Amino acid sequence: MIVIAGRGGQELSRAQRELVTVARRLAGDLGSQVAYLAVGPEAEAAARRAGAFGIGRAVAIELNDASGAVEPIIENLAQGARRLGASVVLLAADHLGVQAGPRLAARLGGSALNDAVDVRVEDGRVIWTRPVFGGKALADVVLRRSPAVVTVRSGAFEAAEEGAGEAAVDVLEAVAVDTAVRVVQREEGRQEGPRLEEARVVVSGGRGLGGPEGFQRLAELAELLGGAVGASLAAVDEGWAPPEWQVGQTGKMVAPDVYFAVGISGASQHLAGISGAKAVVAINKNPDAPIFKVARLGVVMEYEKLLPALIEAVKRELA
Amino acid sequence: MGLHVAVLIKQVLDPEVPAARFQIDASGKRPAAGIAGEVLGPYERNALEVALQLKDAGAAEKVSVITADGQEAVESLRKALAVRADQAVLVDTSGHDDLDPAQTAEILARAVEKLGGVDLVVAGRQAGDWDHGQVGYLVAERLGWPCVSLVQRAELDGGVLRLTRQGPDGREVVEARPPLVVTVTNDERNVLRLPRVQDLMASRRQPITQWSPADLGLDAAALADLAGGEVLRLRIPERESQCEFISGDDPAEVAATLVRRLKELKLL
């Protein structure tokens, strides 16, 4: 049984729908079934929703734990996975996934793997692919124990389209866990988005912005993409951006999936800070700017023209 | 009585090795030797700093660092001693190459037990080479201790640890009682301090506690049996260094193309 694990809710998130794609591929190759496991508030709603993705079986464990600890979630995920007889448990490699995956594997006597970006079946063996060495290499890995508890990197697979269907949902009582861990204080909402070094998307501006106003546009785009705003040394020196935004040899080193370099010419000391970026998108009016040498995608245009259009396009995409 | 804190560390291939220089050895399963030096892993540095801050605050009485690795890892243990960790333990796993996270976790958990009296285990969120992100969690499971992940700072307040951590939507503060395992993520306030040169020099003369897996009751067969998985192959992803220019004069059209290409490249 391939089990997709989630936290409940009325909708299946994009990450969850990507897991559906992984599960379908595996189920097809292995000749097994896909089940859905929801642990959390509105678990049953999510479990029913899974039916619309062609999932026949689901377990819902309604968990409303106020402690904020991850312990009860893991224990109940384990309970559900056992009930479903999971041979593979799929989790999104998000905040919950990174902390729950290995521990769930340990409790189920299985093997864990994080950040899968690809999977295939060869001779009955499931081969997972994950980036290693900061993305400089990819490793093909087989897991020895069952179940395989795998977290999947978001964006690595297409999200499955919703169809129609019903899932048979077992609703289980949540196991109470007495945890010694308690959340006592929580920052309200997202204050400034992710931190630069961790952001998946970084939108950076340089001297080409011509003033501090440009950074408001960048912030708008970054917020839409759930990313962080960065700046080149020149922009920080001009006082258009605070020093903690500086990316480069004398600033922060970033490693996002996408790095938007807006009005940044690409001085080598700046490039030093972005060598970990998966892809650089360069937006600059000077076609000879060195930044294009390291860019994956480039647009030669004044940012004042492109950015509003880009923000609109992203908004449409997200809608 | 202050806490006894055990920090689990790992020496890794220099994460700053240029992608262009990254090569794979003949076995096809690991990086080629000599492409770069080795360093104390980036998140282990943060973990060590969190422990040292507890010691500075008088909350920790002793900070021990443990690693499971070959003799070359003594270098990183000495780095930890140079910033005034109290004890360094090497579980020498030479001859048991390519340990996976399950094996490493078992060794380290046993080392923590053998050390005795440990109240708090601090590990990095993931090692900076294979990026498994498992060892700290598996040690917690193995010891049967609660685990707080993605911690940035720790303070002890009347026997209760107050841990600032990266929550799902920003920072949160968690309270927990030892014994406990925490995994650490980086933060501007847990950048590992620099050693004083006098301490650096003294660390060269300090003793390193050396254990073998056998000392921890693990023979080669038992250790091999613990493996959770196996790397079949390591490969270098293809890099398209060519910049693809999106041309056009209409900003809306260019923007739409850009978003489409980003999606096709699975970057957004």
Added chain:
Amino acid sequence: MTWTLAQAASEATREVQWNTVPAMIWLMYLSAAAALAVCCYGFWRRLRIWRLGKPEIRWDQPWRRLKLVFRAALLQANLFRDRIAGFMHISMYFSFMLLLVGTMVVAIHHDLGIPIMRGYFYLYFQSLVLDLAGVWFCVGLIIALWRRYVIRVPRLEHGNPVDGLILAAFFVIVASGYPVEGIRLVVTGDIWALWSPFGYLTGLALASIWDEPTLLVIHRVMWVAHMLSWHVLLAAVPFTKLAHLVTSPLNIFFANLEARSIPDPVNFEDEQAVAVLGIRTPFEMTWKQLMDLDACTECGLCQSQCPAYAEGKPLSPKRVILDLRDHIRANADRYLAAGRARAAGQQDVFEQIMAEMPPLAPDVIKAETLWACTTCRACENICPVEIEHVPLILQLRQNLAMEQAQMPEGVAEAVQGLEVRQHPIRGATTGRTDWYRDLPVRVMAEVEDPEEIEILYWVGCAAAYDERLQRIARALVRVMNRAGVRFAVLGDEEQCTGDVARRTGNEFHYDMLARANIETLQRYKVKRIVAHCPHCLQTLGSDYRQLGGFFEVVHHTQFVQELIDSGRLQLPASLKEKITYHDPCYLGRYNGVFDEPRAVLDRLGVERVEMTRAGRRSFCCGAGGGHAFFEDHAGGKINRNRVEEAVATGAGTICTACPFCLQMMEDGLRSVGAAEQVAVKDFVELVDEALAAAEAQQEPAAL
């Protein structure tokens, strides 16, 4: 008549102590004795402080040293570094000396009873010359007052209020001297009055106002004022900037004849030597470094040349010296007590006293002050009394960096890079040897007979890892190949010279790298090295000598000049560009190379224009002293300042001869928006361009 006058003139003299009463004379001798005693006591205290310092030999080549003192002190040769101030100083100095000699003549004549103050000597020297000297002194005094209080020369700011009192005392001496002289001339009807024209005029003027009894009273008052103000000044000498009358010549005598501006090496094998790293207290300073503090004349020339100060950063070399001096003076009793305890072998008492004393850095000299220094040597270059600011700042940095583990983040990362990767460049995207993959470059390890290699090319990290700077190395390789130079590189065996570690106080890391490099170079029996980077040049060629690594190192500007002179390289005079040459600090001030790059540029046929600050007075690009690796946000940008000056020359190209200067200039041009109009090129890039162009022209002709 003529004969009578001549005879009279040969007898000419004057009455000493005219119009005085015994009490005045007693007062004079007593106060003179007291002043002299105070003066001696003051210098004795200074001397005791200097003796707290570590030993250092600074008395080799005594004749050369005496010559320096003669030039600097007697001929005032260092003073024309600023014309107006120089004239001021020379006026006051020489006239003061003449008047002092005059006073001594009186003493010899009167007190020793040797009648020398007579005849033509009396008339020409003691009367006429001294009368004019007083006026000359007034001229100097007026310039000094005008500079300090009217136009308020910036480099004199943060001055001690006592400095004003000194000028006031000088004023009293002069203003009382002329009435004393004048009244005597008028009242006694001295027939030689015209030999003292200004004194006589003063006497006539006073006599036109007051009657004789009043004049006699005024004379006595002025006599006492003149005498006392001079004695007060004498007593004040060791406690004020006047101390430089003694300390400056001393300091010049004990100058560093090698002018190397580098700290002494640390022996990390010696446990005693590493007990304290760098300078934490005055006890880690050498006696000469302590003397430097007292030798400062507070002229502020260093500050006027300092690039960090010019851009509003929290560093004035003058303040560093004076703040240390003032701290040590204020705590002299405790330091002296600690010194006595140590000398008596009472280590516990010594430590007990010193436990209460703050570390000089960052308590007396703030960390941000120390980190603001680019080690450009402009201060040392201009200092008229040979104070060595740079090694002092570096040794204070050593204590911060090594003992207190405090340094800017960028420096820490660069140093960690050195530890792991043997280079300080963060985020390098290539390996050390990738830049020459497609070029004919030989690697030392693969050369069968190292004897056949005439010169080793030291590439340096900047040009090995930075894409823009790789073009410098590639150009030099092409130029050397054209000239048929048999050169090789060390390839992966080359490690950072340790320059960045050394200039940021991380001597430990420098020591490791330097020893490794010396070992490698000695293994290949390398005799001669060419480097395009002045920082490598300095470190390999000068710093390594301290550790026993003796190599002949030339800069590529020197080497190209040499290739031209020996006929191995023919340069076409084909570059019709307007170029200004920026002197890198580590090439010019540190290694004295000013002419070669200019000579070669001239040969290329360029129109060469100079910036105002050029040669020895060149203005730093802002990258030295580790600044290439961290961002100093305080104040303005040094490179911007420099680039504005370069752009103002109207040159289309700025030529540099240092990879870090090149980076700074390019950044600076971008920040002033002139990157499109003005190019920055390394010296050898221009040479290479000209050669390539000449070849391209020749080829079709050959066909």
